[in-house]
Amino acid sequence: MQRPDWAPDTIDIERPSVARMYDYYLGGSHNFAADRAAARAMVAAVPDAPLMAQANRAFLRRAVQFLAEQGIRQFLDIGSGIPTVGNVHEIAQRIAPESRVVYVDVDPVAVAHSREILSGNDRAVVLQEDLRHPERILAHPEVNRMLDFSQPVAVMIVAVLHFVPDEDRPDEILRTLRAALAPGSYLVLSQASDDDRHDTGEREEAEAVYQRTDNPLVIRSRRQLTALFDGFGLVDPGVVWVPQWRPETPESAEDAEKAVFMGGVGRLGG
């Protein structure tokens, strides 16, 4: 019997998962031996990798805080991974308890874990879907039950777009998502970048590590990242190294390029 294309995947924890590697960088223990081995290889190649993950996580926290202060009460976090420390709903709901959050991830283990964490919270849900199929995400009944697209929504695509190769048309993905959003909606984007970073061979080694996962790494420049905000008005300070995006203290923005991640926040006008 030949397997039809809609047959689901099986779960293989022997294969490193980028979501659980990220958890390891953040100091979590929601990971397996294969994840830790891959993450340690990454740290050996790029010693700052954990700092990058932390800086990116901090960017997410500041961005959500900013959006909540702007009055955003609906969040669609695509590529949410293992939502352990400092996840979107905790930050948003601390500021505005009525905030609604939909997490989306392609990793079934991350989704199962998120579901456990979110049980009992009727304003935050998780669903398994692939960023590369935004139309499916937008058509998902849970998304439509939780989010009102006639009102502003913040779409978060944080530390995940570097797993989407150009042939999967990230620009098309963002165009599809943008078309569904009401004026006043926001896009939060961050991904691995190498602008102005001295090439130490780390990039090649990092790419080699991620070849072992289901998600090879695609590094993009500031210019490419800025282009992806097409249709959105960039909020100050634009696309920057993530520690430079509205830092809490001036010193926390020092050596910002070590963070490897660049990011920004854009607002849909009108």
Next chain:
Amino acid sequence: MASGGSVGEHPDDPSGPSAPGGPCPGAPACCPSVFARAWAKAVSGTSYLPMTQAQLEALLHRLTGRLAAALVSEPFDVRVGHQVGAELVAAHIASAEGLGRTIEVIQLRLLRDLGLVTEDVEDRMARLLATVATGYARALRDRTLDEQESIRRAAMVARAEAERALRDSEARFRHQATHDPLTDLPNRTLFTERLAAAIDSPGRGADRVGVCFLDLDRFKVVNDSLGHQVGDMLLVSVADRLRRALGEHLVARLGGDEFVILVERTAGTDDVVKVAETALAAVSEPALVDGHELTVSASIGIVERPVAGTTPVDLMRAADATLHWAKADGGARWSLFDVERSRRELARYALSAAIPAALDRGEFHLDYQPLTSLRDGRVLGVEALVRWRHPELGKLYPGSFIELAEETGLIVPLGSWVLAEACREAASWSSFGAAAPFVSVNLAVRQVHRPGLVREVRDVLERTGLPPERLQLEVTESTMMSAVEEPVRALRVLADMGVRIAIDDFGTGYCNLAYLRDLPVTELKVAGEFVAGLRAPADDPASRTDERILASLVSLAHALDLTVTAEGVETEGQADRLRAIGCDAAQGWHFGKPAPAARLLERLSAG
């Protein structure tokens, strides 16, 4: 971020702004907030802290107060250090580096920044650090174990979900693979599986099995007149009715308008006949399909037999053949498989299938039967009659294979062979000069209706050198029944060439004399049935009737300038009476049985 810095250094500006929420804004250096800020700086970057710098300092400020209290309280309370360690971990300051820097900053700065002096302060500090480290390590271990457990549980849940989804999808796939998408009935695959199972592994009391092979009558008409969509809807409706009526039996759709019903554990034929009748009744219920009230009927072939010694293929082949019997009998009925009938059909089929090879191998030959003048006893012509010297069945007469050859179309090559062979042999009789008989060859309907007949006859005559007037073609009345012009035109061309045209079996078919107007017929051959009546005594009423019919036919023929040959003349008496009514010629055992050309030639030579 990311700079742990050296925890031992004094802040450059001890009077700088303290943490928001700190207990003593603007306080001097001997203040918990200075220490808390140094502590915060020490641990930041050791792991991700889901809080702002201010929140971190507020937390550490609170913990600083507890540490300070523990250093001076009497007696020394180990629980404080444990709790502080645990709280650090709970606040996600939960890495090895976080602990190391915490120990370091407390040891180096706590007493100094808070201006604490007690008697046994070194001793107490050591114990405090030990309890903080212990509490921290315990909490971190618990947290690690909890997280491991939680991610492992998530993996198990995800795997269970994936497996369930896989099972669901496989079930779905299996359903798709075994069901017909239009009607959702089981398909051929599932039916074949179930039939094979019933035959190969019969359960208790399941040593017989039955199959109803059902096909809608004239379904094509529905498709052609109302469209395929209505046709499909009708199939769905029929499927529903069959499913409802025969719930306990497996009903499958094999494709098109073919359905099949598996009847397991039968006790005999009657069980399956009952099922077939139920199915026929269900199919014939009027159905409203897309606004059309449609009533359809079906034909069913039934096979019921012991499972021992049969195979699914045998059973389905038998059911298929039986279905055709029901169709041939007019449809809207069931037909029961009959071994004898099937054997006969198979034998007939085998025979017809053997004709082409038999032609190649020269297994056919011709016998000739004389057509004798009733006036002077001269042999006017001979009728060519085909024989088959079958390698296994022996000599076969046309009765056993011509009808088959007509059904299968093999009559065309066979008829061509007969025509060519008859002409070839007849051409060699030219030595008899004017006395040489014509040869009469039967043409089947298909041969006459086939384009190219004229050319074929002309070619044969040219090739053999037989003069056209020494060839007679016998056609039946039914050949002329067709509304098609072509055969009549072809025969007229042949007649114009000089070929004789005879109507065979005249007076027995559907008799439309109109063709006699258009067709240059030379001769009528009167069927033996009328002639047979002449064997009875002349005063027998029935015999007299036959004689009058024959007399009328003869006078009709003569009025049209046709000659009449009577077939089946077996006695002298018949010959005399035919001669008396003016019949021109006769054929039959009385004048000579069919025989090979050589024997005939001997007779002609002798004559």
